[in-house]
Amino acid sequence: MELRQLQYFVKVARKQHVTQAAEELHVVQSAVSRQIRLLEEELGVTLFVQKGRNVQLTSVGRLFLTRVEGVLTELDKAVDEIHEFLDPDAGEIRIGFPHSIVLTLLPSVIAAFRKDYPSAKFILKQGTYNSLLRDVAKGEIDLAFVSPFPETNEHVTGEYLMTDELYAIVPPGHKLAHCKEIRLAELKDETFVMFTESYSLRTIVMDACLKAGFTPQIEFEADETDAIRGLVAAGMGVSLLPELALIDSNTLQPVKMKVVEPEVSRTIGLIRRRGEKLPLIAEVFVRFLMTYFKDRTIKREL
Known part of the structure; x- marks a missing residue:
């Protein structure tokens, strides 16, 4: 079983279309079809069934997808950790936010952080309260500003900011x-x-x-x-x-x-996935935020 086969499998499962998956992977359709067929032969199961011009996961295909996505996620984390080890200040921070925070708060925070960590990269995702909780819980983003701050949640934890x-x-x-x-x-x-x-x-x-x-x-x-x-x-x-x-x-x-x-x-807080270790640069960003908002609160009280 090759890594390429797993990557092709996940892409086809998400797109539900072999041609579209091949286009995003920048390979020919026959190459994707062949790797999927080899994967099915090795596993001894059928992962997809044809449905018109699309393909659909079988029940065993859906089970396999859940496991494979977890494996690929862990692999990505391992690669990120190596990059962090080589350059701990040049990592990537995936952060979500509601629209009402992006106007002034988020740009100010990022600008202040980048003064000390100019190599840090940010991937920003806007969403509603429930969608941000869901994205953090699923590991699609590392952190999220949310309001109101959830006092208890089985999937996420975090810190009150302001x-x-x-x-x-x-x-x-x-x-x-x-x-x-x-x-x-x-x-x-x-x-x-x-x-x-x-x-x-x-x-x-x-x-x-x-x-x-x-x-x-x-x-x-x-x-x-x-x-x-x-x-x-x-x-x-x-x-x-x-x-x-x-x-x-x-x-x-x-x-x-x-x-x-x-x-x-x-209340505004910062949440992250419960029990999950953040990338090193994201941990640094969290510590920066706690100091940033503590100083901001003191100044407002004065």
Whole structure:
């Protein structure tokens, strides 16, 4: 059994198409078909069945795929560890993040880290709360910023980084736009611009409104903080957004106000796969982040 056969097998299983797999592998289709056939002959089983123009894994093929993917993942880790040994500061960090963090926090953190470790490479992946938890648990990314920080989870562990306060935002010219702070109940008769249901910020805002004694009337839903800010600024409703998402980036801006009753905030943490050893450069990055956010918290308190 050759490594090449296993790599071809996994590629065909993922694409469910021999020709497309061959194109991505940069080899001819006949070479892929031949290696798959040799692998089946050696194992004494059928791994794929034809389904129209596609191929589909058999039940034993699905079982074999799970094991092979684990083997190839471990092999990749072994190669990475050798590279780390040769140059510990030039590794690769695969990190996920929600959209509301990418605007200011993530670029600042990476820029600060690269001053000390200019050879470190980052692979960035944006996602929702649940998709980031899933990607870390499956080992598709090493680390992820998430909000809220999960206190307990059987698949991931991590560190709390900071608390980010949520502010009420209203259109310029709104009757409350002159206020420095408000009670959330003052927005009970307003229409809201809200994140879609896949975002954890929606749950935080909904819970805060219920705590204030009302269920928000949702007029618009969006997937990005920029879209919510823009809709509010254009007079389409009101909303609540984290402080990190309210850094000015264009001329059309809503008015933000502190919410004093109830206080509304979210926790931000960094998660990694439970029981998994991180690449050396990723461990260095975690230690850097803990110091970075500790200093940031002290400065904000002062």
